[in-house]
Structures are given as structure tokens and as C-alpha cells.
Amino acid sequence: MMKQQLQVMLTLQDEINTLVNDNWRAQNFAWYRAIWVESAELLDHYGWKWWKKQQPDMEQVKLELVDIWHFGLSLELQQGAPERVAVSMLQALESGRRAPGDFRENLETFTLNTLASKQFDLVGFAQLLADTTMSFAELYRRYVGKNVLNRFRQDNGYQEGTYLKHWSGREDNEHLAEIANQLDSAAADYSDQVYRALQTRYRGAVRA
Structure with missing residues (x-):
């Protein structure tokens, strides 16, 4: 089921990117930069300011994670067709069970890895899902x-x-x-x- 759903999402992302730009793969858009900016917005929704009372807005946090996933899928699709990309993505997503941890620190690690490699840190993203108790089905x-x-x-x-x-x-x-x-x-x-x-x-x- 997970592999099928992953292929569906990759195919949908390929289609929406093509709708916006027929030759989107050749444009080498800075998807990693979009992930970085979305991560900052995500942290604001989660809360990080020690000088004021803040409660995590988990609905907005999850919405931002979904936006990051859009850009992550686009980065992965630069490597090839959905069917091919799904195999390597599935391996990364299933590489070990992850327990919830410190969300802020894990988000910063994910962002740092994305900026350093200009690629999508799948393992780091899976950790963020675990931190927010967001299942793959959700x-x-x-x-x-x-x-x-x-x-x-x-x-x-x-x-x-x-x-x-x-x-x-x-x-x-x-x-x-x-x-x-x-x-x-x-x-x-x-x-x-x-x-x-x-x-x-x-x-x-x-x-x-």
C-alpha cells in the first residue's frame, strides 16, 4: 500500500509541475531553497520564542510539512520517472523505526542537511513525521x-x-x-x- 501511495503522489507531483512548466526538470528550480523557507515558516507555527507564551499550532505544522513534501517530491523526481524514484524513496523512508524526539532540533538538522546537499533529506523528513505523530497514510x-x-x-x-x-x-x-x-x-x-x-x-x- 505504501509503495502504491508513494507512486501516486510522485505521479501527481510530476503532473502538476508539468502543468506549470512543460520542461520543468530542465529548469533546475531551487526546490531545496523552497524547503528551507517552508521550514522557517513551520518553526514559527510550532513556536520557538522563549520571551512569550506559545503553543504549537499542530494543524498548521502538518500543513507546512505537506508543503515541504511537495518540494521534496519534486527534488526526487529530478532523478527520473515516478516508478523508479519510488523504489529508492521507499527504502529511505523504511530505514528503521523512529521514535518521537525534539522537533525543533530535528527540524534544524533536516534543514541543514537539505541546504548542505541541495537534496531532500528523506530520513530527516521521516523523523519529523514521527515527531508530529503524522502517519504516512495521513x-x-x-x-x-x-x-x-x-x-x-x-x-x-x-x-x-x-x-x-x-x-x-x-x-x-x-x-x-x-x-x-x-x-x-x-x-x-x-x-x-x-x-x-x-x-x-x-x-x-x-x-x-
Whole structure:
């Protein structure tokens, strides 16, 4: 199941990158830099300021981890097709059981490794998942939902400025969350189901 879900995510990432730029692999975008910036935003949501009271916003922390995963998948896809990349990624992700640790320190180690190598520190990312008790199944569900929403926005005029981010009185992220909770993320066509459900809701709202 994990290998299948990994291949699905890699394929979806390849498709959304291609939608934005047909020749994205040859552009050598600085994905590692995006990971670094997202990591800083993630730390702000978790909290690090000793001079004020802070509580980790774990929902935002997980959302930022999913954003980092988008860029990490893109870095991995620079090495080849989804089917090939999935094999090496799976080995790294399964290389030992990880116990939760000091999230801030592990995040800094992950970021340092990413900056030093300009590659995705898969082992370090797996540790961050363990630190936040985020299962691979949850990562998959959250990633597919966000990826499908990004594609849906592009398909419905996001770049042209004609897409409505708020419809039927709510933001599209809220519609997505509701749809995701109603569907079986283990289904082979889960991403297609999410897209069709978004499309049905959006078209109904626009026509109303």
C-alpha cells in the first residue's frame, strides 16, 4: 500500500509541475531553497520564542510539512520517472523505526542537511513525521487533497485571475476538507474522486 501511495503522489507531483512548466526538470528550480523557507515558516507555527507564551499550532505544522513534501517530491523526481524514484524513496523512508524526539532540533538538522546537499533529506523528513505523530497514510491523504486542489485551481482560471477561491460562503480549502472526510483515501482512484467532487460543487456554486 505504501509503495502504491508513494507512486501516486510522485505521479501527481510530476503532473502538476508539468502543468506549470512543460520542461520543468530542465529548469533546475531551487526546490531545496523552497524547503528551507517552508521550514522557517513551520518553526514559527510550532513556536520557538522563549520571551512569550506559545503553543504549537499542530494543524498548521502538518500543513507546512505537506508543503515541504511537495518540494521534496519534486527534488526526487529530478532523478527520473515516478516508478523508479519510488523504489529508492521507499527504502529511505523504511530505514528503521523512529521514535518521537525534539522537533525543533530535528527540524534544524533536516534543514541543514537539505541546504548542505541541495537534496531532500528523506530520513530527516521521516523523523519529523514521527515527531508530529503524522502517519504516512495521513501524509498521503493531506498531500493528495492539496495537490488536487492546486490542479483544480489551475484548471479553473487561477493564473488568469478568474478562479473563485471563495464559493458557497466558504473557502475552497474548507470544501476540500469536507470532501476528503467523506471519501475513502485507500481507493485507487482517490485523487480522481476528490477532483470530481470539487468540480461538481464548484460548478453548482458558480451557476447559482
